[in-house]
Amino acid sequence: MAKLLEIRWHGRAGQGAKTAALVLAEAAISAGRYAQAFPEYGPERMGAPMQAFNRISDEPITVHSHVTNPSIVVILDPTLIAATNVKAGVPADGIYLVNTTMGPCEMRKRLGLTDSPAKVYTLDATQISMDTIGRAMPNTPMMGALVGATGLLELDQLIADTREKLGRKLRPEIVEKNIEAIRRAFQEVAS
Amino acid sequence: MSIRVAKTGNEAVAEAMRQMRPDVVAAYPITPQTEIVQIFSGFVADGLVDTEMVTVESEHSAMSATVGAAAAGARAMTATSANGLALMWEIVYIAASMRLPIVMPVVNRALSGPINIHCDHSDTMGARDSGWIQIFSENAQEAYDNTLQALRIAENPNVLLPAMVTMDGFIISHAMEVMEILEDEKVREWVGEYVPENPLLDVDNPVTIGPLDLYDWNMEHKRQQAEAMVQSKAVILKVAEDYAKLTGRRYGLFEEYMLEDAEVAVVVLGSTAGTAKVVVNELRKQGVKAGLLKLRVFRPFPAEEIAAALKHVKAIAVMDRSDSFNAISGPVFAEVRSAMYGVQSAPAIVDYIYGIGGRDVTPEHIRKVYDDLANIAARGKADRILTYLGVRE
Numbered sequence: 001m002a003k004l005l006e007i008r009w010h011g012r013a014g015q016g017a018k019t020a021a022l023v024l025a026e027a028a029i030s031a032g033r034y035a036q037a038f039p040e041y042g043p044e045r046m047g048a049p050m051q052a053f054n055r056i057s058d059e060p061i062t063v064h065s066h067v068t069n070p071s072i073v074v075i076l077d078p079t080l081i082a083a084t085n086v087k088a089g090v091p092a093d094g095i096y097l098v099n100t101t102m103g104p105c106e107m108r109k110r111l112g113l114t115d116s117p118a119k120v121y122t123l124d125a126t127q128i129s130m131d132t133i134g135r136a137m138p139n140t141p142m143m144g145a146l147v148g149a150t151g152l153l154e155l156d157q158l159i160a161d162t163r164e165k166l167g168r169k170l171r172p173e174i175v176e177k178n179i180e181a182i183r184r185a186f187q188e189v190a191s
Numbered sequence: 192m193s194i195r196v197a198k199t200g201n202e203a204v205a206e207a208m209r210q211m212r213p214d215v216v217a218a219y220p221i222t223p224q225t226e227i228v229q230i231f232s233g234f235v236a237d238g239l240v241d242t243e244m245v246t247v248e249s250e251h252s253a254m255s256a257t258v259g260a261a262a263a264g265a266r267a268m269t270a271t272s273a274n275g276l277a278l279m280w281e282i283v284y285i286a287a288s289m290r291l292p293i294v295m296p297v298v299n300r301a302l303s304g305p306i307n308i309h310c311d312h313s314d315t316m317g318a319r320d321s322g323w324i325q326i327f328s329e330n331a332q333e334a335y336d337n338t339l340q341a342l343r344i345a346e347n348p349n350v351l352l353p354a355m356v357t358m359d360g361f362i363i364s365h366a367m368e369v370m371e372i373l374e375d376e377k378v379r380e381w382v383g384e385y386v387p388e389n390p391l392l393d394v395d396n397p398v399t400i401g402p403l404d405l406y407d408w409n410m411e412h413k414r415q416q417a418e419a420m421v422q423s424k425a426v427i428l429k430v431a432e433d434y435a436k437l438t439g440r441r442y443g444l445f446e447e448y449m450l451e452d453a454e455v456a457v458v459v460l461g462s463t464a465g466t467a468k469v470v471v472n473e474l475r476k477q478g479v480k481a482g483l484l485k486l487r488v489f490r491p492f493p494a495e496e497i498a499a500a501l502k503h504v505k506a507i508a509v510m511d512r513s514d515s516f517n518a519i520s521g522p523v524f525a526e527v528r529s530a531m532y533g534v535q536s537a538p539a540i541v542d543y544i545y546g547i548g549g550r551d552v553t554p555e556h557i558r559k560v561y562d563d564l565a566n567i568a569a570r571g572k573a574d575r576i577l578t579y580l581g582v583r584e
Contacts, residue, residue, distance in 0.1 A: 022367050025197055025367045025368075026197040026367070029195075029196075029197040029369050030197075034368075034369050035197070035367070035368070035369065036366055036367065036368050037366065037367040038361070038362075038365055038366035038367070039365065041223075041308065041309070041361055041365065060369075061368070062329075062330075062465035062466070062468045062469060063465060063466045063469045063554065064330070064359070064362050064363070064366070064462040064463065064465045064466050065466050065551055065552060065553040065554065066551045066553070068553070
C-alpha cells in the first residue's frame with residue numbers, strides 16, 4: 001500500500017461519517033498499522049454538510065494538519081456533490097466511492113470525471129441500510145464498500161472492529177444488522 | 192507490557208485519570224475538554240473508579256472544589272479549556288500559592304473573543320505566571336504520559352505545585368491515533384499512595400490554610416513558591432527517567448529533533464511539532480541542515496538548557512500559537528530570545544504567530560518558515576522580528 005493513505009469522508013451530520021472514520025482507523029490499528037481519524041468541527045447541526053478524515057500508514061504518522069489531498073473520497077450523501085466541491089485537492093487518479101442509486105458510469109459523468117483516470121465506485125448504501133438496519137444509516141455499508149473497493153483492510157478485521165466499537169453503544173441485534181450491511185456492501189459495490 | 196490501543200486525546204486522558212484513581216474530581220464541561228469529563232464520569236457511574244465526582248455549576252467552582260479537596264488532603268483533579276480556565280483564574284493562583292499538587296489537563300482552545308472553539312494556546316499562555324507547572328503534549332500518547340508524570344512531579348515534596356498538562360484542542364483531543372497505555376496495576380504502582388503534608392482533615396494536627404498574609408511574610412512565601420518552581424526542573428527530569436524505565440518512552444524538558452548539527456531550527460510546542468518533523472525529514476533528504484526543538488515544559492522555563500541546545504544554530508524561528516498583543520512578539524519568543532541573550536555570537540531569532548483560532552498549519556507553511564530561516568542564516572540578519580503565518584492582510 002501507499003506510504004501514507006489519506007481519505008476524506010463527506011456526509012451530513014447524523015449519517016455517521018465520524019463513526020465510520022473512527023472505526024476504520026481502529027480496524028487499521030488492530031491490523032498493526034498506524035492511523036488517524038478526525039472529524040472537521042464547525043457549528044454542528046443534524047443534516048449540515050460535514051467531513052471526516054483518515055490517514056493510514058505502515059509507519060508512524062506525526063503530521064497533524066488537515067487532510068487536503070486525499071486519494072480516496074467517500075460520499076455518504078450524493079446531494080453533497082452539488083453542495084460541496086468533493087473533488088477539491090484529489091489527485092487525477094483518485095478513488096471516489098459514492099452512496100447513490102446511480103451506476104458507476106452515470107456517477108462518473110455526474111462527478112465530471114469522464115475521460116479521467118479516477119476510479120468511481122457506487123453503492124446504494126441507503127437501500128442496504130434500510131433493508132438490514134431498518135433506517136437510512138449509510139456509514140456502515142460504506143465502510144464495507146470501501147474495503148471491498150480498495151482492499152485497504154481485511155473484511156474480517158473491519159467486522160471485528162465494528163462489532164467492538166458499535167457494541168459499546170448499541171444492542172447486539174442492532175450491531176449484527178450493521179455487520180450484515182457491511183457484508184452486503186462489500187459484495188455489491190460496483191465500478 | 193504496554194497495551195497498544197486506538198484512542199483520541201480526550202479518551203487517553205480520561206483513561207489516565209481512571210487509572211490514577213484521584214480521590215476527588217470536580218469539573219465543569221467545556222468544548223473541547225467536555226469528553227474528558229463525560230468519559231470519566233461514565234467510569235465513576237459504572238463503578239470502574241471510586242472517585243468522588245463533584246459536578247459543579249461553573250469552572251470557578253470546579254477549581255474551588257478541587258482546591259478544597261486538595262487542602263483536605265485528597266488527591267484532586269479537574270480539567271478545562273479556554274474560557275473555563277479564564278473563569279477559574281482567581282483560584283488558579285490560589286491553588287499554586289497554597290502549594291496544592293493538583294493535576295489539571297487543559298485542552299487548548301482559543302480564548303474568546305471572537306468566540307471560537309478551536310485550538311490555540313492563548314488559554315494556557317495566559318496562565319503562564321500563575322505558578323503552575325505547564326507541560327505541553329504533541330499527541331495523545333504524550334497527553335497520557337504527561338498526565339501520569341505530572342502527578343509525581345506535583346506531589347514531590349521539593350515541588351508541591353499544581354501542574355497543567357495540555358493538548359491541542361480537536362487536533363489531538365478529538366483525533367484518534369495509535370498509542371500505548373499501561374496496565375492498571377502499573378499505574379497504581381506508579382502513582383503510589385499520596386501522603387499530604389498538612390491536610391485539613393488531620394484533626395490531631397490542626398492547621399490553618401489560606402490565612403491573610405501581609406507584608407511581614409507574604410514575600411517570603413512567594414519566594415518559596417518561586418524556589419519550588421526552580422527545584423521542579425530536576426524533579427521533572429528524574430520523573431521522566433523513572434517513566435522511561437517503566438515504558439521505554441523518554442522525555443526531557445524539551446525534545447531535540449535533528450538539532451545537533453542543525454543550521455536552522457524551529458522552536459515549537461504542541462501538535463505542530465509533529466507536522467514540523469515531517470518537514471525536517473524532507474529538508475534533511477534535500478541536504479538542508481534543519482532541526483527542531485519541541486518545548487515540552489514551558490513552566491519551569493528551561494532557559495539555560497535551551498540556550499545550550501540552540502547556541503550553534505545560525506537562525507531560529509520560534510512559533511507562537513498565541514499573541515501577547517505587546518506590539519513585539521508572542522510569549523514563547525519573548526522567553527526564548529531572553530534565554531539566548533548573552534550567548535556568544537547568538538543566532539538570529541524571529542517569531543511566527545500561527546494557528547490562531549485553529550487556523551490549519553500545513554507542512555507548506557512550515558517549509559516557508561525554514562526557507563525564511565535559510566535566507567536569514569545566509570544574510571546573518573532578519574528584516575523583521577514577527578510574521579503572522581498564513582494570515583490574509
